[in-house]
Amino acid sequence: MANYEQLRLRNQLCFPLYVCSKEVVRKYKPLLDELDLTYTQYITMMAMWEHQQLSAKELGNILYLDSGTLTPVLKTLEKKGFVERQRSKDDERSLIISxxxxxxxxxxxxxxxxEAMGKCIDMDLEDLKTLHRLLHKFMDTSIK
Amino acid sequence: MANYEQLRLRNQLCFPLYVCSKEVVRKYKPLLDELDLTYTQYITMMAMWEHQQLSAKELGNILYLDSGTLTPVLKTLEKKGFVERQRSKDDERSLIISxxxxxxxxxxxxxxxxEAMGKCIDMDLEDLKTLHRLLHKFMDTSIK
DNA sequence: TTAAAATTAATTGTGTACAATCTATCTGAT
DNA sequence: ATCAGATAGATTGTACACAATTAATTTTAA
Known part of the structure; x- marks a missing residue:
C-alpha cells in the first residue's frame, strides 16, 4: 500500500489553521454571549466601531464575506438594534450600514x-507576535 | 469618543486566523471538486487513509468535530461509496468507519x-514552517 | 441615446459547526 | 442482579459560508 506522507493531517498547513480558527471562535463564545453577539456579528461590529459607517460592499471587503453571508448578519444586527440599514441616496444599489x-x-x-481572550492563550508574547505577523503575510500574499 | 485600539480587527489574532482558514479552504475547492469531496469530507478521508478503520468517536477526536457535524459527513461519504458505517459487535453504541x-x-x-496547494501559496518555506510550528503549538497549549 | 455590460444586494440551495437534547447501550457499585 | 451514571451517536435548531442565480440600478460605449 502506498504511504502518502504528505497526505497526513499533521503535515498539512490547512488543518491546524482550520482547528485553531474554530478553537478561537469557541473560546470567544462565553464572552460574546454576554453581549448577545455571535463571532461573525462581533467582527462586523468591530469593523463598524472602527469606521462608523460603511456600505455593505465595503464591509464585505473588510471582512472577506459575501452578501450571502452578510445580508442575514446585518438584518440580525439591525433587529438587535446595533446598526441601521438604509439605501444610499446617491446609488440605490448600495446599502449603507451605520x-x-x-x-x-x-x-x-x-x-x-x-484582554480576557489574551489570558486564555497560554503562549509567550513573542510567539504570538510572530504568528500574527505570519498570518498577515499569508493573507497579503495568498488572497486574491 | 473612545478609541479602543485593541478592538481593531488588524490587532486581533482571531481575525487573520479566521480569514486564512477560510481562504485555504477556498483554494482547495477546485482541486477537491475533481474528487467530489468538500473540505470537511477531505480531512475525514485523510484521517481514514491514515488509520484505515476508526470509530466515529476516534474520528471526532482526531478532527476536533462532534457527532452533530460528523454524522451527516459520514453518511454522505457512505453514500458516495468511500466509507462503510457499521456498529461495533463489541459495543453497539460505537460506530465503526472503514x-x-x-x-x-x-x-x-x-x-x-x-503539492498543488503548495504552489498556490507564495510564501517562503521558512515562514511556512514557522507558521506550521506555531499553529501546532497554539493547538497544543490552547485546546482542552 | 440607448442597449449592453457592470455593479450591488438579496435569494436559493448545499454543507458544515456546534450547543443542547435524546436514545440506546454499557459499566460499576451496591 | 440491578439501577444510577456514563458513554456513543443521532437529532434538532440556529447561524454561518459560499456558489450560483436573480433583480434592480447604474455605467459605458456604440
Whole structure:
C-alpha cells in the first residue's frame, strides 16, 4: 500500500489553521454571549466601531464575506438594534450600514474582551507576535 | 469618543486566523471538486487513509468535530461509496468507519493535492514552517 | 441615446459547526 | 442482579459560508 506522507493531517498547513480558527471562535463564545453577539456579528461590529459607517460592499471587503453571508448578519444586527440599514441616496444599489447609539455603547461593554481572550492563550508574547505577523503575510500574499 | 485600539480587527489574532482558514479552504475547492469531496469530507478521508478503520468517536477526536457535524459527513461519504458505517459487535453504541476499495483508490487521485496547494501559496518555506510550528503549538497549549 | 455590460444586494440551495437534547447501550457499585 | 451514571451517536435548531442565480440600478460605449 502506498504511504502518502504528505497526505497526513499533521503535515498539512490547512488543518491546524482550520482547528485553531474554530478553537478561537469557541473560546470567544462565553464572552460574546454576554453581549448577545455571535463571532461573525462581533467582527462586523468591530469593523463598524472602527469606521462608523460603511456600505455593505465595503464591509464585505473588510471582512472577506459575501452578501450571502452578510445580508442575514446585518438584518440580525439591525433587529438587535446595533446598526441601521438604509439605501444610499446617491446609488440605490448600495446599502449603507451605520451604528446606532446602542451599537456605539456596545463598544464599551466589548472593550475588555481582547484582554480576557489574551489570558486564555497560554503562549509567550513573542510567539504570538510572530504568528500574527505570519498570518498577515499569508493573507497579503495568498488572497486574491 | 473612545478609541479602543485593541478592538481593531488588524490587532486581533482571531481575525487573520479566521480569514486564512477560510481562504485555504477556498483554494482547495477546485482541486477537491475533481474528487467530489468538500473540505470537511477531505480531512475525514485523510484521517481514514491514515488509520484505515476508526470509530466515529476516534474520528471526532482526531478532527476536533462532534457527532452533530460528523454524522451527516459520514453518511454522505457512505453514500458516495468511500466509507462503510457499521456498529461495533463489541459495543453497539460505537460506530465503526472503514474504507471501501473506492475510498482507498481515492487516495491515489488525491496524492497530488498537497503539492498543488503548495504552489498556490507564495510564501517562503521558512515562514511556512514557522507558521506550521506555531499553529501546532497554539493547538497544543490552547485546546482542552 | 440607448442597449449592453457592470455593479450591488438579496435569494436559493448545499454543507458544515456546534450547543443542547435524546436514545440506546454499557459499566460499576451496591 | 440491578439501577444510577456514563458513554456513543443521532437529532434538532440556529447561524454561518459560499456558489450560483436573480433583480434592480447604474455605467459605458456604440
Amino acid at each position: 451604528l446606532t447609539p446602542e451599537g456605539n455603547e456596545l463598544q464599551d461593554r466589548a472593550a475588555y474582551i481582547p | 474504507l471501501t476499495p473506492e475510498g482507498n483508490e481515492l487516495q491515489d487521485r488525491a496524492a497530488y493535492i498537497p
